[in-house]
Amino acid sequence: MPAHAKERPRGDAGSHCMRICARAWSPALSRFQSASIFGPCDTVHANQLREPVADSIASVEPTRRDFLYIATGAAAAVGAAGLAWPFVSSLAPDADTVAAGAPVELDLTPIAPGQIVKVFWRGKLIFVRHRTEEEIKAAQDVNLATLKDPQPDSARVKEGHAQWLVVYGNCTHLGCVPLGQQGEFKGWFCPCHGSVFDTSGRIRQGPAPINLPIPPYTFVSDTKIRIGEGATA
Amino acid sequence: MKKIACLALVFAGLAGAAHAAGETPVPPQLNWSWQGPFGTYDRAQLQRGFKVYREVCQACHNIKYVRFRNLSEPGGPEFSAAQVRALAAEYKIKDGPNDSGEMFERPGRPADAFPWTFPNEQAAAAANGGKAPPDLSLMVKARTYERGFPWFILDALRQYSENGADYLTALLTGYEDPPQGVEVPAGGYYNKYYPGHIIAMPKPLSDGQVEYPKGPNGQPVVPETVAQYAKDVTAFLAWAAEPHLEARKRLGFIVIAFLLLLTGLMYFTKKKVWADVGGEIEDRPVTTFKGPG
Amino acid sequence: MSKHATTYVPKSAFAKWFESRLPIVGLIHSSFVAFPVPRNLNYWWTFGGVLFFMLVMQIITGVVLAMHYTPNANLAFDSVERIMRDVNYGWLLRYLHANGASMFFVAVYIHIFRNFYYGSYKAPREVLFILGIIIFLLMMATAFMGYVLPWGQMSFWGATVITNLFSAVPIIGDTIVSLLWGGYSVGNPTLNRFFSLHYLLPFMIFGVVILHVWALHVPGNNNPTGIEMKSGKDAVPFHPYMTVKDGFSLVLFLIFFAWWVFYMPNYLGHADNYIPANPSVTPSHIVPEWYFLPFYAILRAVPDKLGGVVAMVAAILIWALVPWLDTSKVRSAVYRPLYRQFFWVWFAVCILLGWLGSKPAEGGYVIAARIATIYYFAHFLIILPLLGLFERPQRMPGSIVESVLGRGAAAPVPAGATAAPQTQG
Numbered sequence: 001m002p003a004h005a006k007e008r009p010r011g012d013a014g015s016h017c018m019r020i021c022a023r024a025w026s027p028a029l030s031r032f033q034s035a036s037i038f039g040p041c042d043t044v045h046a047n048q049l050r051e052p053v054a055d056s057i058a059s060v061e062p063t064r065r066d067f068l069y070i071a072t073g074a075a076a077a078v079g080a081a082g083l084a085w086p087f088v089s090s091l092a093p094d095a096d097t098v099a100a101g102a103p104v105e106l107d108l109t110p111i112a113p114g115q116i117v118k119v120f121w122r123g124k125l126i127f128v129r130h131r132t133e134e135e136i137k138a139a140q141d142v143n144l145a146t147l148k149d150p151q152p153d154s155a156r157v158k159e160g161h162a163q164w165l166v167v168y169g170n171c172t173h174l175g176c177v178p179l180g181q182q183g184e185f186k187g188w189f190c191p192c193h194g195s196v197f198d199t200s201g202r203i204r205q206g207p208a209p210i211n212l213p214i215p216p217y218t219f220v221s222d223t224k225i226r227i228g229e230g231a232t233a
Numbered sequence: 234m235k236k237i238a239c240l241a242l243v244f245a246g247l248a249g250a251a252h253a254a255g256e257t258p259v260p261p262q263l264n265w266s267w268q269g270p271f272g273t274y275d276r277a278q279l280q281r282g283f284k285v286y287r288e289v290c291q292a293c294h295n296i297k298y299v300r301f302r303n304l305s306e307p308g309g310p311e312f313s314a315a316q317v318r319a320l321a322a323e324y325k326i327k328d329g330p331n332d333s334g335e336m337f338e339r340p341g342r343p344a345d346a347f348p349w350t351f352p353n354e355q356a357a358a359a360a361n362g363g364k365a366p367p368d369l370s371l372m373v374k375a376r377t378y379e380r381g382f383p384w385f386i387l388d389a390l391r392q393y394s395e396n397g398a399d400y401l402t403a404l405l406t407g408y409e410d411p412p413q414g415v416e417v418p419a420g421g422y423y424n425k426y427y428p429g430h431i432i433a434m435p436k437p438l439s440d441g442q443v444e445y446p447k448g449p450n451g452q453p454v455v456p457e458t459v460a461q462y463a464k465d466v467t468a469f470l471a472w473a474a475e476p477h478l479e480a481r482k483r484l485g486f487i488v489i490a491f492l493l494l495l496t497g498l499m500y501f502t503k504k505k506v507w508a509d510v511g512g513e514i515e516d517r518p519v520t521t522f523k524g525p526g
Numbered sequence: 527m528s529k530h531a532t533t534y535v536p537k538s539a540f541a542k543w544f545e546s547r548l549p550i551v552g553l554i555h556s557s558f559v560a561f562p563v564p565r566n567l568n569y570w571w572t573f574g575g576v577l578f579f580m581l582v583m584q585i586i587t588g589v590v591l592a593m594h595y596t597p598n599a600n601l602a603f604d605s606v607e608r609i610m611r612d613v614n615y616g617w618l619l620r621y622l623h624a625n626g627a628s629m630f631f632v633a634v635y636i637h638i639f640r641n642f643y644y645g646s647y648k649a650p651r652e653v654l655f656i657l658g659i660i661i662f663l664l665m666m667a668t669a670f671m672g673y674v675l676p677w678g679q680m681s682f683w684g685a686t687v688i689t690n691l692f693s694a695v696p697i698i699g700d701t702i703v704s705l706l707w708g709g710y711s712v713g714n715p716t717l718n719r720f721f722s723l724h725y726l727l728p729f730m731i732f733g734v735v736i737l738h739v740w741a742l743h744v745p746g747n748n749n750p751t752g753i754e755m756k757s758g759k760d761a762v763p764f765h766p767y768m769t770v771k772d773g774f775s776l777v778l779f780l781i782f783f784a785w786w787v788f789y790m791p792n793y794l795g796h797a798d799n800y801i802p803a804n805p806s807v808t809p810s811h812i813v814p815e816w817y818f819l820p821f822y823a824i825l826r827a828v829p830d831k832l833g834g835v836v837a838m839v840a841a842i843l844i845w846a847l848v849p850w851l852d853t854s855k856v857r858s859a860v861y862r863p864l865y866r867q868f869f870w871v872w873f874a875v876c877i878l879l880g881w882l883g884s885k886p887a888e889g890g891y892v893i894a895a896r897i898a899t900i901y902y903f904a905h906f907l908i909i910l911p912l913l914g915l916f917e918r919p920q921r922m923p924g925s926i927v928e929s930v931l932g933r934g935a936a937a938p939v940p941a942g943a944t945a946a947p948q949t950q951g
Binding site for chain 1: 587608611613618
Binding site: 303367376428488489499 | 621770771773785797798800
């Protein structure tokens with residue numbers, strides 16, 4: 001075996017590539033930022049290969065070829081989208097969380113007039129307020145035209161149970177919990193950004209856009225409500 | 234069918250031979266409705282299996298990962314939602330603490346998990362001779378038997394993965410009198426399929442023990458025998474261990490069909506692309522090159 | 527020179543503006559579009575692409591699974607069952623991840639055997655090869671720690687056995703083990719740190735993969751002939767030729783992958799891992815996942831505790847010396863008639879070791895494992911150095927193009943041969 005062959009495997013004795021590579025290499029490294037870090041060996045240039053070929057492609061049945069490429073690309077895109085779906089879907093509430101949203105019952109007898117009780121349904125805070133006569137009157141005697149989100153008080157309580165107001169307990173602005181019996185209307189006052197709600201849970205002042213929403217609930221008896229009845233999973 | 238029967242015979246033969254030698258016999262391979270690429274659970278079988286579970290196994294075991302609501306979900310026994318609500322309400326669920334700080338019991342709801350007869354592992358062990366009856370939610374996936382070389386390659390090709398179910402059915406039907414000279418200690422029972430043969434669980438099933446739904450002629454649709462009970466309760470437990478099996482196999486078919494289509498498209502695209510440079514070299518390179526060196 | 531550093535020419539004004547500030551598009555273009563690759567790469571060369579896909583797949587499924595998993599010894603098993611039962615498509619994500627690990631190893635073993643067959647480790651690709659070994663070691667560590675996370679019986683006892691290997695280290699062994707455990711046995715602290723590391727290591731793998739690709743793009747690809755590219759006729763640009771070939775291969779691999787995920791998702795795992803971890807009962811037959819079996823067999827073949835660990839680690843680290851242990855002037859086994867046979871013997875020994883690793887360590891199995899282990903090391907330490915001295919390589923073509931087109935040709939292929947190529951389909 002000749003000594004010079006020791007450096008390279010046989011069949012590569014000319015080592016043409018390596019020499020060119022070595023030349024191309026050092027400038028490429030010195031131009032580290034602007035050039036390629038992965039491909040300094042430009043012995044064989046892709047463009048040298050492609051240009052003569054490119055001409056012949058154009059002349060040979062471009063439509064069938066294009067159709068094939070588009071079909072393959074589209075199928076691959078559909079596959080990628082299909083693959084993405086389970087990942088996105090898995091982020092939605094899982095079956096256990098949805099099932100735990102079963103209705104909760106609340107006994108109203110221990111709640112004194114003027115008192116607000118907090119309960120949770122599906123992890124969401126709900127206020128149950130036993131309103132006094134004055135509070136009901138204040139809620140009813142409002143000129144609806146002056147409201148930001150006009151809604152009569154009668155639409156926010158169950159018929160015959162005007163003393164019970166059941167609303168979600170998070171401010172419709174950015175979700176803080178408003179403080180009860182506070183603010184100008186003695187309904188709720190949100191400490192975060194100053195939204196003021198009246199005794200019907202309607203927005204009266206401040207940045208909140210809408211009234212406190214009403215969760216789905218029914219009266220099982222005069223002293224018992226069921227929150228979440230009839231809600232869709 | 235004939236082939237399977239033959240195979241079963243061979244296995245039975247092997248099992249017999251192995252048994253005689255004091256080894257643990259290989260459980261016979263049964264036909265399960267959910268095996269193979271298009272397999273699905275048999276709803277009626279799962280419902281019967283649940284009945285066996287409730288009336289027999291539940292006295293000691295639990296299926297804590299199964300929720301009542303699962304019983305009405307697609308791909309399972311598919312009881313109606315109303316049936317499941319009524320069923321759940323028959324169980325007492327420990328809840329609390331309430332406003333006065335006390336734990337209390339309330340009727341079960343579909344969202345609840347199955348409660349265990351025993352308050353905890355220690356109580357279960359104390360009541361069962363020192364060993365707590367294991368939870369059965371995953372039993373079908375948690376048991377298997379060795380298939381060894383070269384079976385494991387063939388099994389992968391024909392999708393045989395019902396080892397656990399075969400073993401469980403064999404175990405439930407494998408109680409027999411100990412052979413001559415085998416000493417069964419107190420609190421133990423002889424089972425030919427249990428590794429080591431001495432099992433702490435007494436023979437749980439006997440013929441006619443569980444009443445099955447009757448057909449139009451007043452006779453049960455399937456026989457009320459130990460063999461049938463064992464298969465049905467195994468099927469129920471197979472579902473309990475793998476509740477999304479049907480969805481999995483259905484999606485698998487779509488995925489593989491799609492991938493085959495994409496394979497075809499990729500193949501022709503690749504051919505077209507490589508045609509530009511005279512085609513792909515798909516053979517091994519020439520090893521005996523005859524040009525001048 | 528500088529004109530050829532990259533062939534990417536930004537077209538729009540924005541692209542020009544951007545490229546002059548961060549030339550990343552040019553970098554990608556020269557690395558994965560215009561990059562010249564030998565035109566004769568066969569399908570064994572497509573597994574690099576498959577591996578990259580699998581790495582990304584494992585990271586994505588892993589990140590989403592981590593959103594649902596609870597790394598606590600009391601809750602881990604239950605949280606995995608919750609993923610399997612309640613999380614939307616949770617069963618799919620977990621089965622993709624668990625079987626994905628196996629598929630990752632299938633692909634990496636093919637990649638490694640290809641490297642040995644075609645002599646890709648030889649100069650000037652030694653660093654590329656050693657980076658690959660580092661990736662493989664990181665993969666093994668990641669896979670092992672991932673298997674611990676479901677906190678089943680095999681998780682727990684696998685963790686116990688593997689961490690105890692470190693107790694073989696003289697003097698500081700026990701200290702290392704208690705540092706690994708964070709206690710006096712495998713427990714909650716162990717699970718927590720394994721989860722943390724299992725999340726971290728794939729990103730380290732990703733980093734080393736970038737170095738691996740970088741080191742590949744300096745000398746360029748080896749190829750089945752083992753002869754370096756000499757002219758434009760020997761090469762094709764990476765895109766579209768290799769992208770489409772890798773893509774085709776990947777789709778076939780995905781069918782194989784889907785077979786396991788959808789039809790036999792628990793086949794490659796252990797039934798015992800569906801039993802919650804129980805520190806008072808060891809499963810009767812404890813074996814690692816299939817991809818560790820050959821190394822596990824080597825571990826058990828040595829009758830000494832420290833010796834076994836050393837042999838097992840050496841079985842992989844010895845690869846790093848192969849570029850120097852192999853004395854042959856010829857790269858590819860295609861032109862090495864003897865090496866070709868010894869390669870397949872060694873391959874068979876690796877498979878045999880894998881099988882022995884799954885068998886109980888007793889009787890004839892131990893003897894067979896010892897013989898196989900000795901052969902495994904002899905292959906590298908004795909056979910490879912001697913083969914280079916005594917083997918008479920077959921005559922090789924002058925260039926890649928000749929090997930491709932010159933079947934039976936009487937003279938070197940003239941320039942412009944590509945203009946009249948042999949029709950291959």
